[in-house]
Amino acid sequence: MGTRSALNWITLWASLLFVVILGFSRLSYGMFLPGIQREIGGSYGQLGILGTVNFIGYLVGTVCLSPLISRFPNRKPVINRITCLLLGLTLIGSAFSGHFTGLGLWRFAIGLLSAFATVLVLSIAMDAVRPEERGAASGLIWMGGSAGILVTGLFAPFTIDPSHLQGWRYAWVAMGVFGVIAASGFEFATRKRGTEKITIENESKPSGKESADAYRLLLSPNKLLFLIASYFFFGWGYIIYFTYLIPYLVGKGIPSLYAGLIWSGIGFAGLFNGWIGGKAIDRWPSGYTLASGLTLGTIGVSGVITDNTLFTVLGAAIIGLVSFITPPLMTTALLRRHVPHHTYAACLSIATAFFASGQIIGPFVGGIVVEQYGLQFGVASSSIFMAIAAALAGLYGQQQRKLRKSDLPISG
Template identity: 30%
Template sequence: MTATWRAARLALGTASALGLARFAYGLLVPAMRQDLRWTLAEAGAISTANGLGYLIGAVATAALVRRCGTAAAFRWGMVVTALALAGTAASDVFAVLLAIRAVAGASGAVVFIAGGVIAARAAARAGSSVPITVYFAGTGLGIVLSGLTVPGLADRWQVAWLGLGAAAGLATLLCWTAAETGEERPGGAVGRARMRPLWRVAVAYFLFAAGYITYITFLSVYLADRHAPVAQVLLTWTMLGAAVVAAPVLWSRPITRWPGTRALALVLGVLAGGAALALLSGSSAVVITSAITYGATFMAVPAAVTAHIHTAVPRADWTATLAAFTMLFATGQTIGPWLGGILAEHTSTAAPLAWTAALCAAAAVLAAAPVRPGPAPRPPTSPELDAEIR
């Protein structure tokens, strides 16, 4: 099995963990909100539960890998994700749905991180970073699949969740043998988190995390409020997912070649502009352009942050610093949808898009500020950098 082909099969993990288990919820918000008589704040709280689960899963992954191995963590994370997706159709009780979405977030984090480690090892053996790029592009595949299927089932949201669970189950079967590593790395020292010299980047990352998730959570609500036809929703979501798949082609060179945080500032600035674009007009062309811009940028932000850490922090402290940044990211994306939902409840359904634009713009300004370099700069050319926790 070639490294690229293995990564393509492992990419079904990111397709399930993020594309289906996290982002597909945004397509179902309008129908679930209407049927279950939710407020926008309650709809946001469901996404917040998923983010909280991701935070818990990210914290637990290291211990789980040490106990069970990377391959087992990935495989059983996929199984739990599929069951949680299907289980979302089993109840209309708000508290139960909160719990199930939290489980999906936790298992999705395990899949995302463990699969990245497996893909990185395959890339290292192949001497190429292509498998890493292929692995993370799987997120877009899940978004495309959701966009092509869920809008037609939105009025029957239970059926849609069962379908998403079935798709994740099939993905589990297809990537099961691709997770075999034949090796496990023993745990070691993780170093010290170097947060003080990177405080501007850390704050920018937190703002991004709190901002980006509200756009994709409430985009379908925004479209429904403007009576967009199903065809427009389908096209918008599909184009967004396709842009995620294409993003590595657009950003890999700036992220790996530009010094400092220039690439991060640019990506955040473009993301903010793309989110704001949808506020200018409700026309399908403008909204689709906004969605494409969003899709082409949001997954590039974690990659740019990871690349900068690898150039600004001594190698011995990479793991601890990345873990600290992951905690910031998970916290931001946990509170973002809830706050965005409250804002929308008291203003309009355009507010979450404005929230994304404002927070990402502020993050871009912070990222553009000079950052003191670390003591051991080096270009992020090693395939292993992309395998770190996003």
């Protein structure tokens, strides 16, 4: 069956899955931290370590996925349906955590499953979209993550207000149930449209050579290294911001309703960012496009430095509008455009591993900074790593320009 436009039932269900994969399973933790701390205990530094544990699971998942796909080339849809179903169930399970260690184990499992689901859902959905519209399709899918943030923020009065100690538990159960429903819908859409057949055909030539080719492309300074390094530092920077922003706002005495609305504002702005960013990378498939969003994001994060609520809110809106969803969707689209089709799954998996590595380091380093210098400086420190990511993306754009002038294809 042929490819189709960016807006179709497969990408719509994939976007709903990303509500769970990104907004619920990973970033809701930062929103729920104050409530979790009141019931389970521990300092913000210690609870930040659970964020690191989550992304260790995410890294393990990305590392394991490529050889798993190579070992079972015709089973990618099967692996995806099992993964997405288990992700919803583990969210439900984590709601029943009674102590620090148990929650850590659930966070590890959620990280591992969300890594599988991120790569598989994107790969399956992109196979069903016309090449010239894959940036827009990627934007639509990543918009689900923004929607997840928006919804999570609306839970704030019931999850971080001291009068609702169990609120974060009920929210995670509801999120898990939604995840099971979204997984079922994506499965129905892909079966109905014949995507399973497409995927099998596209993945029918696996070999160790694919991974070797992927590493050569991604780690070569003359090809994609600057893009991947930018993705790494973005993961490092943004996760600090999303882990400690709500604790910082609560610590300033901002009511839970307003803190939740700020969080939802990031998600609402991200809804526009996903679609606009996808269109932009289709029209200007360059590292400069990515660098622009990251630069504005650096400015947005820096709003925390002022210790002014208005500037913090404006900065959060900028983050949501131009640099929350933009880097992942643009990196995904650039890889899809500039690597051979047979190595795309391997390249995306490896790139995601670099992203995960940054997210592992971020909460750990952020927790140390918070313990030493306080929440304000801890949140603001994410701007350093966002700025590095922007500079590296700019270098990748410069490299693309040189390669075009010398007529050397980036996929070499």
